[in-house]
Amino acid sequence: MKKWRVVIIGSGNVSFHLVRSITGAGHKIVQIYNRTLSKAQLEASALKTEATDDLENIIKDADIYIICVKDDAISLLADKIDLNDKLIVHTSGTTSMHLLKSASVNYGIFYPLQSFSKNLNIDFRRIPILIESNNAFLLQELTTFANSISDIVVPMSEEDRVHIHIAGVLVNNFTNHLFNMADQYLKDHKIDFSLLKPLISQTVEKLNYGTPAEMQTGPAMRNDLKTINAHLEMLRNQTSLHDIYDMLSKDILSQYKK
Amino acid sequence: MKKWRVVIIGSGNVSFHLVRSITGAGHKIVQIYNRTLSKAQLEASALKTEATDDLENIIKDADIYIICVKDDAISLLADKIDLNDKLIVHTSGTTSMHLLKSASVNYGIFYPLQSFSKNLNIDFRRIPILIESNNAFLLQELTTFANSISDIVVPMSEEDRVHIHIAGVLVNNFTNHLFNMADQYLKDHKIDFSLLKPLISQTVEKLNYGTPAEMQTGPAMRNDLKTINAHLEMLRNQTSLHDIYDMLSKDILSQYKK
Numbered sequence: 001m002k003k004w005r006v007v008i009i010g011s012g013n014v015s016f017h018l019v020r021s022i023t024g025a026g027h028k029i030v031q032i033y034n035r036t037l038s039k040a041q042l043e044a045s046a047l048k049t050e051a052t053d054d055l056e057n058i059i060k061d062a063d064i065y066i067i068c069v070k071d072d073a074i075s076l077l078a079d080k081i082d083l084n085d086k087l088i089v090h091t092s093g094t095t096s097m098h099l100l101k102s103a104s105v106n107y108g109i110f111y112p113l114q115s116f117s118k119n120l121n122i123d124f125r126r127i128p129i130l131i132e133s134n135n136a137f138l139l140q141e142l143t144t145f146a147n148s149i150s151d152i153v154v155p156m157s158e159e160d161r162v163h164i165h166i167a168g169v170l171v172n173n174f175t176n177h178l179f180n181m182a183d184q185y186l187k188d189h190k191i192d193f194s195l196l197k198p199l200i201s202q203t204v205e206k207l208n209y210g211t212p213a214e215m216q217t218g219p220a221m222r223n224d225l226k227t228i229n230a231h232l233e234m235l236r237n238q239t240s241l242h243d244i245y246d247m248l249s250k251d252i253l254s255q256y257k258k
Numbered sequence: 259m260k261k262w263r264v265v266i267i268g269s270g271n272v273s274f275h276l277v278r279s280i281t282g283a284g285h286k287i288v289q290i291y292n293r294t295l296s297k298a299q300l301e302a303s304a305l306k307t308e309a310t311d312d313l314e315n316i317i318k319d320a321d322i323y324i325i326c327v328k329d330d331a332i333s334l335l336a337d338k339i340d341l342n343d344k345l346i347v348h349t350s351g352t353t354s355m356h357l358l359k360s361a362s363v364n365y366g367i368f369y370p371l372q373s374f375s376k377n378l379n380i381d382f383r384r385i386p387i388l389i390e391s392n393n394a395f396l397l398q399e400l401t402t403f404a405n406s407i408s409d410i411v412v413p414m415s416e417e418d419r420v421h422i423h424i425a426g427v428l429v430n431n432f433t434n435h436l437f438n439m440a441d442q443y444l445k446d447h448k449i450d451f452s453l454l455k456p457l458i459s460q461t462v463e464k465l466n467y468g469t470p471a472e473m474q475t476g477p478a479m480r481n482d483l484k485t486i487n488a489h490l491e492m493l494r495n496q497t498s499l500h501d502i503y504d505m506l507s508k509d510i511l512s513q514y515k516k
Contacts, residue, residue, distance in 0.1 A: 114457055117464065154453065167440035167444050170437075170443075171437055171457060172457050172476065173475060175433050179429055179465065180474060185425055185428075186422065191418055191421055191422055193469075196426060202378070215434055216434055219431070231420075245428075248435060
């Protein structure tokens with residue numbers, strides 16, 4: 001297997017996990033850039049590699065350049081990098097690969113579909129990596145590189161990445177917000193949220209046994225208006241929780257109506 | 259440890275898992291009632307115990323009678339049972355223990371906080387059992403019995419059970435509905451829902467590392483109105499998904515506003 005020489009631009013949560021996974025796969029991180037030198041050095045010293053805070057100093061002969069910075073900063077950075085025809089990718093699921101066209105004639109996306117936290121271990125082999133490139137040959141190369149890190153590599157268009165991002169907001173951000181609402185509500189009544197954890201685990205576990213539609217349970221699914229109305233009455237002083245309960249129940253009711 | 263003699267009334271999903279857990283703990287199921295004899299027999303033969311479809315024939319000298327039927331059927335059943343002072347409990351989280359007062363002077367609740375499916379294995383030791391009784395001495399006895407099955411046994415009032423049921427609807431039924439909306443949306447765009455599974459697992463895994471509020475991420479949490487509006491524009495033809503996305507985003511925005 002080809003060992004890639006990799007430059008990492010940025011050192012946040014994505015970068016933190018990505019560099020470990022890349023080196024674990026036998027590739028070499030040859031340089032880490034961060035606009036704050038100490039941050040680049042912190043990461044680079046752990047990997048015994050080079051750090052820089054100067055885009056002019058970026059090594060020119062690496063095999064791939066991976067930008068791991070906030071969405072807003074991608075095009076600003078790309079405008080200051082000149083790599084001629086080297087492959088440069090960014091790791092954002094929500095922005096276009098064309099933001100990189102001023103940096104190189106060959107560019108693309110390398111988007112790990114996961115929500116990263118520094119203090120949470122990640123098994124990169126199980127994280128889907130969505131890839132794209134403006135160069136069909138390099139898309140093949142990028143597939144091989146991504147496969148050395150993850151078992152699930154999927155070429156995906158920008159439009160489809162937006163769709164999956166919307167779906168990700170539903171299953172990750174909104175789901176967590178439901179957990180938060182439940183947590184706040186139970187705190188008000190001095191009940192321990194962790195009592196719900198087995199139920200939460202089961203909700204996710206069930207996805208392995210059928211579609212979510214097949215796994216739906218609860219008062220709204222069984223058209224139990226008595227329970228729904230009792231709950232809404234109980235929530236009458238909590239405007240937003242009441243309205244969210246009402247809206248989601250109505251949506252489930254309409255879907256499962258006999 | 260005292261070995262209890264148990265009568266199970268009803269043979270649905272809760273009963274299915276409960277009898278296995280009770281016998282596994284060394285207690286004896288002495289009888290299973292179902293209004294359809296063949297169903298009672300199916301369960302009873304697996305446990306080498308007695309089956310009946312006649313409430314008049316219910317054994318009078320068991321230590322506990324556990325009703326595992328639909329909420330609506332509990333009081334109808336209780337009216338036809340006469341156990342004098344034997345402990346009778348039901349397994350519903352949403353109905354009162356007083357529904358049982360015509361069956362015995364000693365009654366209570368034995369509510370496993372989980373969503374049961376027959377074809378999904380359950381580790382009962384990790385499922386919280388919420389208990390209640392009108393007799394303080396028998397509440398102690400019930401605690402001991404429940405602890406022989408589960409590590410998490412919590413006495414809880416009827417009012418608090420309603421609160422935790424509402425929270426359960428949020429984290430289980432509504433969360434599953436979000437999964438379902440994501441699944442439908444991705445199907446429309448021919449994208450595989452299972453790509454989201456690692457993200458979903460991570461969302462739940464994170465609950466072990468902080469409160470849901472601390473773990474919140476996403477466009478609304480970081481006040482990224484540009485992404486929110488782009489998503490809403492993308493969803494403009496899907497009324498209910500659009501409105502749910504809008505409402506939940508606004509609720510997160512209002513909570514995390516700087």
